Amino acid sequence: MVWGPIEGEEGAFVLISILRRSALAVGLFIFAGAGFPGVAVAADSVDHSRFKVLRKPFKSGQEVTRACIGCHSDEVEQVMKTKHWTWEAMNPHFDQKLGKKTVVNNFCIGIASNQPYCTSCHIGFGWKDNSFDFTAQENVDCLVCHDTTGTYRKPPGLAGHPVYEEMEFPPGSGTILRPVDLNKVAQNVGKTSRYSCIACHSYGGGGDGVKHGDLDSSLQVPDADTDVHMDALGLDFACAKCHAATGHDVPGSRYAPTVTRRGAPPQSGVPEKRNPAICESCHGSRPHSVDTVAKIKPLPGFTTVAMAAMVNNHADKLACQTCHIPAMARGGVPTKMSWDWSVAGRMGPDGKPIEEFDAKGHKIYDSKKGAFVLGENVVPAYFWFNGEVKYTLLGDKVTKGSGYTPINQFGGSPTDGKSRIWPVKRYRGVQPYDPVNQTLIVPHTYGTDPDAYSVSFNWEKAAAAGMASAGAPFSGKVDFIRTEMLWPLNHMVAPRANTLTCNDCHNPRNGSLSEGRMKNVPGLKKGPLFKSGR
Amino acid sequence: MTLRKPLLVGLAICLLGAPLLARAYEGDWKRGHVxxxxVCTECHKGQPCGVIAPNSLTRAEWTAYLQADKHAKGKDSLKTYLGKPFRASIAGTNKAAAKFADVPDEELYADLKAFVMRSAKDGDAPTGCR
Known part of the structure; x- marks a missing residue:
């Protein structure tokens, strides 16, 4: 028997297989279980605490990464090709470079000049300005995704570094952050989890649940009502169950959404290039069986077979999410529905910045950011969507008018044969723009330097600094423009009993769609009569 | 017969070596979170005291609370609510209690402690009611 380093699940399986064949297996397993509880589950994740290279004190994240690279050089190269590292993506339908490095939104607006704060969610160390070295492997942060201790975090303002020395955060708050135990975290790396993904993806836009509407901290330990797939006492799906990565490239980006898939679901074990992070990957394109439909009250005159066919036919025009995500922000965490930057800068009686909160303690005003409107259990807006999304980028001409300037626009129509009606978070903002150049502005919103809006409360200075960092022209004038951004909903899938029913969309008296959720969706025809309702 | 000797050797290693190398159960903070x-939060929702967020107390305060083992201002023991009899009593209406019905009391206590220490106001990952 050769005892060497065991790397990856395959190695662990080999070890267990050998042990099982040995007459010593019984005794050794009892022994191992008593002394090392983790060994019994070695097949799930390699016990990194056994590796000498990780049994030493680390002073920085880069030191840990150098240790990781010793065994995982291929993996680091894979990571550096992904959007998680580059923050760049090409629009598959339009000639647009997207990604967090490039796009403008109506939350925190853009990363130019604000990198030390935004990049607390970058899978790297040290992206504090435009000089960041994207070619340095040691800058890759393995721990932020693979920590299993729940102790690794990267506060805003540290350019993607964790806390190395005790510090007060936020400054002046009296709250002391203790340094992360890099040695412990490195020895306890494992598969990604809801915790590791949510740490960033639920906190976009500056706080818990702010951005997406269907992603917030309630998904760490959700019940079935919040998400039937991630239900901690049920299926308990990790994010990676659907967002199954290949070579560290995680599928399911909203920069390249998959709206529909025809045909049979993929066969288990058969590799394919299609996006697996869609409902049809498991449920197929005609997911409602006679058995499942038999559990709901049939419409008058419908057999269960006819009911199943009728509901499946809806799937041709409705995304699964439309019926199965009846509302967003259902886990007890509100999502931001609008953000008005134009009213930022209002001070308290003492001339100092203020914060205001609603009756539930949620912040609704901040002198440094403006005013917010929050929502829980919000009914989505509905759009025909064919998967094409066109963005308004920095430099694109925008016109101030009575309506909302789109930050992104969904393609789709009732007649193109490839669109489906999709539930969407319709999020609105009022944000700075350049009235002379007629472009959106990326301001230097946050920082400790005198140009940051959070310090100067001067939009012209903040805009000049931000646009200079972005390499974009700025006239020196700042005005505000109303904008709208669309966020397709995919998570917080409700249990069957809580899905939409016929009457949520069809008027029970005449089948009309004019009074239900779809009343503003164009191109819908009068539906059948549902005298008894459902 | 050929298996007898190695089996005995294995068992001997187990009996002699395990006490030397065994380490205390450290607590599964994820199970503690669940x-x-x-269980805790669901019950507290209906109580006058309301829900208690893990990050409403410091690590020192949580440690003192756990050591005191006084629930409801001393009316009963905190450990009562982590014990198998309590879990069995609510298993019909609480899926978490049912799922963890057979977890040893001391393990569940360690799980909960690991979670509140991590999630306290001054913990490594302060956590609210969620």
Whole structure:
């Protein structure tokens, strides 16, 4: 028997297989279980605490990464090709470079000049300005995704570094952050989890649940009502169950959404290039069986077979999410529905910045950011969507008018044969723009330097600094423009009993769609009569 | 017969070596989170005291609370609510209690402790009611 380093699940399986064949297996397993509880589950994740290279004190994240690279050089190269590292993506339908490095939104607006704060969610160390070295492997942060201790975090303002020395955060708050135990975290790396993904993806836009509407901290330990797939006492799906990565490239980006898939679901074990992070990957394109439909009250005159066919036919025009995500922000965490930057800068009686909160303690005003409107259990807006999304980028001409300037626009129509009606978070903002150049502005919103809006409360200075960092022209004038951004909903899938029913969309008296959720969706025809309702 | 000797050797290693190398159960903070969220918080929602967020107390305060083992201002023991009899009593209506019905009391206590220490106001990952 050769005892060497065991790397990856395959190695662990080999070890267990050998042990099982040995007459010593019984005794050794009892022994191992008593002394090392983790060994019994070695097949799930390699016990990194056994590796000498990780049994030493680390002073920085880069030191840990150098240790990781010793065994995982291929993996680091894979990571550096992904959007998680580059923050760049090409629009598959339009000639647009997207990604967090490039796009403008109506939350925190853009990363130019604000990198030390935004990049607390970058899978790297040290992206504090435009000089960041994207070619340095040691800058890759393995721990932020693979920590299993729940102790690794990267506060805003540290350019993607964790806390190395005790510090007060936020400054002046009296709250002391203790340094992360890099040695412990490195020895306890494992598969990604809801915790590791949510740490960033639920906190976009500056706080818990702010951005997406269907992603917030309630998904760490959700019940079935919040998400039937991630239900901690049920299926308990990790994010990676659907967002199954290949070579560290995680599928399911909203920069390249998959709206529909025809045909049979993929066969288990058969590799394919299609996006697996869609409902049809498991449920197929005609997911409602006679058995499942038999559990709901049939419409008058419908057999269960006819009911199943009728509901499946809806799937041709409705995304699964439309019926199965009846509302967003259902886990007890509100999502931001609008953000008005134009009213930022209002001070308290003492001339100092203020914060205001609603009756539930949620912040609704901040002198440094403006005013917010929050929502829980919000009914989505509905759009025909064919998967094409066109963005308004920095430099694109925008016109101030009575309506909302789109930050992104969904393609789709009732007649193109490839669109489906999709539930969407319709999020609105009022944000700075350049009235002379007629472009959106990326301001230097946050920082400790005198140009940051959070310090100067001067939009012209903040805009000049931000646009200079972005390499974009700025006239020196700042005005505000109303904008709208669309966020397709995919998570917080409700249990069957809580899905939409016929009457949520069809008027029970005449089948009309004019009074239900779809009343503003164009191109819908009068539906059948549902005298008894459902 | 050929298996007898190696088996005895294995068992001997187990009996002699395990006490030397065995280490205390450290607590599974994720399981503690599930219990805190699905049992403690669910019950507290209907109580006058309301829900208690893990990050409403410091690590020192949580440590003192756990050591005191006084629930409801001393009316009963905190450990009562982590014990198998309590879990069995609510298993019909609480899925978490049912799922963890057979977890040893001391393990569940360690799980909960690991979670509140991590999630305290001054913990490594302060956590609210969620």
């Amino acid at each position: 219990y805190y969220r699905m």
